Amino acid sequence: MTDWTKIPIKGILLDITGVLYESGGQAIDGSIDAVARLMKSKIPVRFCTNETSCTRKALVEKLHRFGFSMEEKDVFPPIPAMSSILKQRKLRPFTILKPEAMADMSEIDCSNPNCVVIGDATTEFSYETLNKAFQLLVSLDMPLLFSLGRGKYYNENGKLALDVGCYMKALEYACDIQAEIVGKPSRSFFNAALEDMSVSADQVVMIGDDVVNDVGGAQSCGMRGVLVRTGKYRFQDENHPEVKPDGIVDNLAQAVDMILKAL
Structure with a gap:
């Protein structure tokens, strides 16, 4: 793994299920505050999810009930x-x-x-x-x-x-x-979020719990991919035969600590 915070970070893509909250459960410890701190830092943040069990509006309303405060336009299902x-x-x-x-x-x-x-x-x-x-x-x-x-x-x-x-x-x-x-890990899906932020791929970090579709998909588009040990993560993911994360963190809160410290 490299020091994934060494190159300036001008944009963040976040997976939702498994990073912000556990499917069928509750917000992951520290994730609400972590997202709030990112938004306060003025770094553009977009939420890229393969969630299709409900409408985008319903998904955002559920996130708001958890305590998150993102806007619907920033969520990409x-x-x-x-x-x-x-x-x-x-x-x-x-x-x-x-x-x-x-x-x-x-x-x-x-x-x-x-x-x-x-x-x-x-x-x-x-x-x-x-x-x-x-x-x-x-x-x-x-x-x-x-x-x-x-x-x-x-x-x-x-x-x-x-x-x-x-x-x-x-x-x-x-x-x-x-x-x-249509969704992660397709390039067109990731690129839509990049275009919305007006930030080049090499300046963006994707944080997700799926080593192939989140991390590997982002890396194939030129972004850095960081794996969290929450959600669907399994310890075998750290030694995946094809995808090597740029970073591995315990949770979103730890990733945000590292990002903000590097600013």
Whole structure:
């Protein structure tokens, strides 16, 4: 690992679940104060999440209940980006998403679908829904599968749970196709947040609990990636065969201490 604070830091990207709060639980110790201190420092902060179990508005309202004070415009989940893609490409999706999340796709025509979109559907995933997605994809001359992230698992109430990437891989295998990822670790997703901050990638640090999608995804875009030992973190992540974090910290509070000390 390098001294990831040595190069000036002009922007911060934060994952949400597993960094700010535990899925299904409460805010992680020190995270509320850590975010407040970052914002007070005037360093631009954006929140990049693959959370698609609810609307962006509902997610921000939940964070506010925890005690965070970010604005909705600074939170980057995949569904708004997915909606833009569907509109631009005139696509009509068959969706496997939680009903609570569909409000962010209210302007999208889902009749006579010609593509499939999957996200954090949890209990909406079943043999029946996956089979419908499969049947649609194999019926199309040019099948299109969009996945709102590609995580393998996440931490929920202290236990690991299957993430959307597992279902994405099943459909890829069955249909002999490759999904388009909308969300981390796609470059276009990270770049949207960078453009919003007007900061170059080499001056930005991404802090997350997913060594591949948060840390590795950020590094592939030219950013520094810092791994936190909260959320879905496992000790094996520190010796990942492909991704080497620029830094590893116990939690967000420790990372912010190091950032502010280096200013």
